Amino acid sequence: MAHLSQHEVEACRQTFAQYDRTGAGTVSTHEVPSILTSLGYYTTEEDVVAHTHQDDGEGSREIGLEDVLRLLESRKQHSAADTDDTDTVEAFVALGGKADRSGKVLVEKLRNTIKEFELTIDLDMMLAELDKEQTGSIDYKEFKSLLD
Numbered sequence: 001m002a003h004l005s006q007h008e009v010e011a012c013r014q015t016f017a018q019y020d021r022t023g024a025g026t027v028s029t030h031e032v033p034s035i036l037t038s039l040g041y042y043t044t045e046e047d048v049v050a051h052t053h054q055d056d057g058e059g060s061r062e063i064g065l066e067d068v069l070r071l072l073e074s075r076k077q078h079s080a081a082d083t084d085d086t087d088t089v090e091a092f093v094a095l096g097g098k099a100d101r102s103g104k105v106l107v108e109k110l111r112n113t114i115k116e117f118e119l120t121i122d123l124d125m126m127l128a129e130l131d132k133e134q135t136g137s138i139d140y141k142e143f144k145s146l147l148d
Contacts, residue, residue: 003073011039012072016065029061032068041075085144092143104137 004012015035019027027035032048051074052067089099095110097103107127114121130142138146 003076004069008039008072008076009069012069013065015039016068024062026062026064027068029063032063032071035068036072036075039072041072043071043075088144088147089140091147092140095143097140097143101140104139105143106137107131108136110138 012035015038016027019031019035029045029048029052033043033045036043048063048071049061051071052063089097089101092101092105093099095105095113097105107123111123114123126146127138130145131138
C-alpha cells in the first residue's frame with residue numbers, strides 16, 4: 001500500500017474491524033462503501049464488486065482487509081487526480097465546455113479570452129498540432145493539452 005500512510009492503514013483496519021462483527025476477517029461488499037465513506041472516500045457497492053471481482057454467484061460477496069485497503073488506495077489516487085484537474089475543468093466550463101469534461105470550447109471564444117487578458121500565447125501554433133481538422137472547436141483533452 002505504497003500510496004497510503006500508516007495512519008490511513010490503521011484507520012482502515014479499525015473501521016474494518018467494526019464491520020467484521022463475526023471476526024472472520026471479511027466484510028460484505030455492501031458494507032465497504034460505508035467503511036470508505038467514514039474514511040473520506042466515496043464508492044458504491046457496484047464499484048466494490050467490479051474492483052475486487054467478488055461475486056460467488058450465490059449473493060455472498062465477502063472481501064478481506066487487503067481488498068479494502070487496495071480499494072481505498074485506488075479511491076485515494078482517483079480523488080487526487082480529480083483534484084489536480086479542478087482548475088482545468090473550471091476553465092473549460094467557463095469557456096463553454098461541460099463539467100463532466102464533455103462538450104467543446106469554440107476556438108474563437110478562446111482566442112477572444114486570450115486577447116482580453118492580453119496573454120502572449122501563439123494560439124495558432126498550438127492549435128495547428130491539436131485541431132488538425134480545423135473544426136473551430138476543441139474538446140477537453142485538447143484543451144488540457146494546451147495548458148500542459
